[in-house]
C-alpha cells in the first residue's frame with residue numbers, strides 16, 4: 439500500500455544541535471534593534487520565535503509591539519546571515535538525521551516539511567549549513583513567525599501542504615516529530631501522530647508523560663524511525 443504521510447520535523451535538538459548560538463543572536467539583535475543591553479532571556483526550548491521575541495523585549499522593559507518585533511527579526515536574520523560561513527562549524531547534524539530525511543524522501547507518498555519555532559529564513563540557513571535542506575519542502579511548513587502558540591503552526595502547515603501537493607492530509611496521516619513537550623502538545627492539539635525524539639533536554643519519560651504516541655531515543659536507528667513514521671495508523 440502506498441504510504442500517505444505529511445511528516446513535519448522540528449529543527450533544534452531534533453535534526454540539529456546549535457546549542458548556545460541562539461542566545462548570542464538574540465543579544466546582538468536586541469542591541470541593534472533597541473539599543474538595550476541583553477541581560478537575561480526566557481526559556482527557548484520548543485517555543486516559537488514570536489513567543490521568545492515578545493518575552494525578550496518584555497524582560498528588558500520594552501513594549502513588544504509588532505513594529506519592534508519585526509525590527510528584532512530583521513536583526514536576528516542579519517545576525518544569522520553574518521554567521522553563515524561558520525554555521526557548519528558551530529553546529530552538527532544529529533545522528534541519523536540526514537539518512538532518515540533521505541530515506542523518507544525516497545518513499546512514495548511522503549511529503550516532508552517543518553513545524554519549527556524558527557523564522558523561515560533562519561530555518562533554511564540552519565539546515566542548509568549542515569546539508570539537511572535537500573529533502574524538506576521549505577516552501578510549506580509552519581514557522582515561528584506565525585504565532586506565539588506552537589499549536590497554531592500545524593493547521594497552517596497542513597493547509598499549505600494540501601494546497602501545494604493537491605491532496606488531503608487527514609490528521610491521522612500527519613506525523614510530527616520533536617524534542618520537547620511543546621512539540622508533542624502541538625501534534626496532539628491537531629490530532630496528529632506525536633513522536634518524541636529524546637535528543638534535547640527532555641527525557642523519553644518526560645515526552646511520554648507529555649502524551650507522545652511513541653518516543654525514539656534518537657534518529658540513529660533508521661528502521662526504527664521508519665517504522666515510527668509509517669507504522670502509526
Ligand SMILES: [Mg+2]
Pocket residue numbers: 448449450451452483484616617618638
Ligand atoms: Mg526542538
